[in-house]
Amino acid sequence: MNLQYLKAFFVTVKVNSISKAAKILHLTQPGLSMQIQSLEKELQVNLLKRSNKGVELTEAGKIVFDYANTILSLQENIERDLENLKTEKKQLLIGSCKALGEYALPCSIYVFKQDNKDLDINLEISNTDEVVENLLDRTVNIGLINDKVNNKELKVEKITSDKLLLVTSLPVVKDKISIDEITKLPLIFREKGSGTRRNILKTLKKHNITYEDLNIVYLLNSMEAIKTSVISGKGISFIPELSIKRELRDKTLKVIEIEGLDIVTNFYLAYRKDHDLTPHEVEFINFIKSPNRGFC
CATH class of the missing domain: 1.10.10.10 (Winged helix-like DNA-binding domain superfamily/Winged helix DNA-binding domain)
Known part of the structure; x- marks a missing residue:
């Protein structure tokens, strides 16, 4: 052809x-x-x-x-x-979901780069479904996602967990609500293809709450955009704790506790089974999996 x-x-x-x-x-x-x-x-x-x-x-x-x-x-x-190969350039091609790629991963890459100064690192940030697509079409060789995918072409292993917190900057919202009261809140949600979105809906479904039951103000395809919108009072959202540590400490955002509901999101490392990992890819994987070195 x-x-x-x-x-x-x-x-x-x-x-x-x-x-x-x-x-x-x-x-x-x-x-x-x-x-x-x-x-x-x-x-x-x-x-x-x-x-x-x-x-x-x-x-x-x-x-x-x-x-x-x-x-x-x-x-x-x-x-x-x-x-x-001609230029003897070593590359590390990483794809990451936005929850990690916009916050924790840049610091991790900076730390890893200090011991690998001759390595060119390229980070592609997108939602979980797009990371998986990029892995399968070989645009990236290592993926970090926040939803476990079942694909026979990929090796997937859990690396860490994080809480998804319902947060707001609005002073009128109660500190603690019932599960049913979630449907009355003006929520800002992630787009289709987001692992965070799937995780939230999967957990709410166990309590007989569907996407159609929620009061969705609008959808955004960036966790940073959602955080900014919540801080400016445009709505309320579920956001990974690792993304808002500073805002919680500074009390820019506050957590709304939900009676009987905790949402934990798991993050996974993925790569193709048919891909022969290079020494620096193996080193990066071990670095990310290490509880003492992985995420800043």
């Missing part, structure tokens, strides 16, 4: 426009169309339905598009790793 033609097809689908894709790939529109047609001829299937509204995937196109993402990622990773 011609990878150049596959990339032409992939980019066209991503931007939903042959003209936009041609500009991105520095091709003429006829040249781009010819590459996609050549790919269709090679695979003996029609991949796209073309219209004035853009392009639409055929059933065969959907299959090829899913594989194209992985294949093109692999190609980029091969080129990157070979280039690093």
Whole structure:
């Protein structure tokens, strides 16, 4: 399969426009169309339905598009790793959920870097589902997530736990509430794909409270944005304790105790089973797992 033609097809689908894709790939529109047609001829299937509204995937196109993402990622990773080999550059590619990546992990990476000054460390922060996707498409080699995933391609092990605290800056809220009273609070929630969100909903479900029962003010895809919103009085939220230690100490935020409800979130380390860990990746994993050194 011609990878150049596959990339032409992939980019066209991503931007939903042959003209936009041609500009991105520095091709003429006829040249781009010819590459996609050549790919269709090679695979003996029609991949796209073309219209004035853009392009639409055929059933065969959907299959090829899913594989194209992985294949093109692999190609980029091969080129990157070979280039690093030429320059003798050592890289540590980490993906992290936002609860760890926005707070605890940067300090940990700084400490680890002091003993590994020749190591280039790249941290990609996203939600748990996206970290898993990045692991599977080989964009990162080590993932830190806050929801245990069952995927036969990954090795997953628990590294630490943290409390999820219901916090507010509003003076009118009671210090202690019943479980049922949660449904009346103006809550700020994480987006779909967040391990924190899943953990909260899983725990509330045990008490017959669903997402639809909650009074969600709005969704945010950043724990830092949620914390800022809560501090400014725009709502109330469940936030990992490690993310708000300073705010609790300074009394910028206060905890609302919920009778009979404690939510503990577990954090996990994940990597692909078929990936041969390099010595510095093994060293980082042992560093993160160490209770005395892992998280600042």
